[in-house]
Amino acid sequence: MSRRTSTRLPRPSWVIARTDLRQLMQARDFWMPLMVVALLFFVIIPTFLLLILGSVKDANLAKKLSDVVGSLPKEVQAHAHGTRAR
Amino acid sequence: MSASYALAVYLFAPLAIIVPLTVSSAVGAHTIVGERERGSGEFLSHSPATERQIYLGKLMASLIPGYFTAAMGFLLYSLVVNLIVGPKLGGWFFPTTNWWILMCWVLPPFIALALAVILAISARVSSAAAAQQASALATLPLIVIAYGVSSGTLFRGAGSAFVIGGLAWCGAIFALWRASKAVSRERLLGMGAA
Numbered sequence: 001m002s003r004r005t006s007t008r009l010p011r012p013s014w015v016i017a018r019t020d021l022r023q024l025m026q027a028r029d030f031w032m033p034l035m036v037v038a039l040l041f042f043v044i045i046p047t048f049l050l051l052i053l054g055s056v057k058d059a060n061l062a063k064k065l066s067d068v069v070g071s072l073p074k075e076v077q078a079h080a081h082g083t084r085a086r
Numbered sequence: 087m088s089a090s091y092a093l094a095v096y097l098f099a100p101l102a103i104i105v106p107l108t109v110s111s112a113v114g115a116h117t118i119v120g121e122r123e124r125g126s127g128e129f130l131s132h133s134p135a136t137e138r139q140i141y142l143g144k145l146m147a148s149l150i151p152g153y154f155t156a157a158m159g160f161l162l163y164s165l166v167v168n169l170i171v172g173p174k175l176g177g178w179f180f181p182t183t184n185w186w187i188l189m190c191w192v193l194p195p196f197i198a199l200a201l202a203v204i205l206a207i208s209a210r211v212s213s214a215a216a217a218q219q220a221s222a223l224a225t226l227p228l229i230v231i232a233y234g235v236s237s238g239t240l241f242r243g244a245g246s247a248f249v250i251g252g253l254a255w256c257g258a259i260f261a262l263w264r265a266s267k268a269v270s271r272e273r274l275l276g277m278g279a280a
Contacts, residue, residue, distance in 0.1 A: 012133070012134070012135035012136075012139040012140075012143065013135070013139045013140075013142035013143040013146060014143070014146070015135075015143065016130070016135065016139070016140060016142075016143025016144065016146075016147065017142075017143045017144075017146035017147040017150070020117060020143070020144065020147030021147050021150060021151075024113060024147070024151065030112075031151075034108070034109050034112060034151075034155075037105060037108065037109075038105050038109065038155050038158070038159050039162075041101045041104070041105045041159070042101065042102075042105065042158075042159035042160075042162050042163045042166075043162050043163070043166055045101075046094070046098055046163060046166050046167070047166050047170065049093060050090055050093065050094060050166070050167070050170040050171060051170060053089055053090045053093060054090055054170065054171070054174065
């Protein structure tokens with residue numbers, strides 16, 4: 001009987017985890033900055049950079065950007081240019 | 087166009103690992119030492135839960151925010167990339183296969199590995215501030231490794247990503263098993279803390 005219980009995920013663990021998560025949810029001052037960091041890195045910075053990159057008209061800047069792509073490994077370059085890597 | 091594609095698919099990959107690691111380490115650093123500081127460690131140490139169950143509970147409470155951040159961040163990032171770059175490439179193309187492998191196979195063990203170190207530290211130190219400092223120091227090398235691994239995963243292809251993920255899982259399981267020994271009733275009461 002006791003052997004059987006030990007092979008299952010123990011219920012007290014869930015109680016402890018749930019209590020901690022509830023406390024975390026209530027601590028807005030703790031998780032708000034973390035969410036801001038996550039939003040910054042996953043949404044704001046990529047959006048900004050991709051929009052900037054999509055609207056480049058300056059020839060010099062476009063050349064510098066293609067140099068960046070040129071510094072990537074060959075397989076990646078081929079993939080980025082839409083051809084199959086060998 | 088290839089610059090946009092390269093940026094979206096290859097150069098932002100490290101962020102996918104660093105942000106969830108940061109979130110998990112911030113939560114994990116407080117989880118055990120926080121009980122002592124709040125005075126609730128005594129209740130926990132006298133509860134019928136075994137030390138292993140307490141450790142598992144604390145581990146889940148730290149892992150879930152990290153995995154949640156990773157999942158939500160991945161979803162939002164996919165939307166951003168597909169909405170901005172997708173129309174120029176003829177449709178939605180993201181996530182690529184390598185990104186799926188990175189997020190589902192490579193990232194989870196790295197978060198677990200970092201948390202194993204952090205929970206062991208959190209059980210041993212005497213204050214939340216000390217736990218925060220020590221865990222930042224301990225996870226910094228992991229973040230650097232994760233940075234390199236995430237880039238390598240996308241650059242080298244699926245085969246090496248599976249190998250890297252497999253090795254990371256082995257390391258994470260070993261580290262979690264070792265860290266489970268750091269949580270004891272004495273430490274929850276504040277005895278044996280550094």
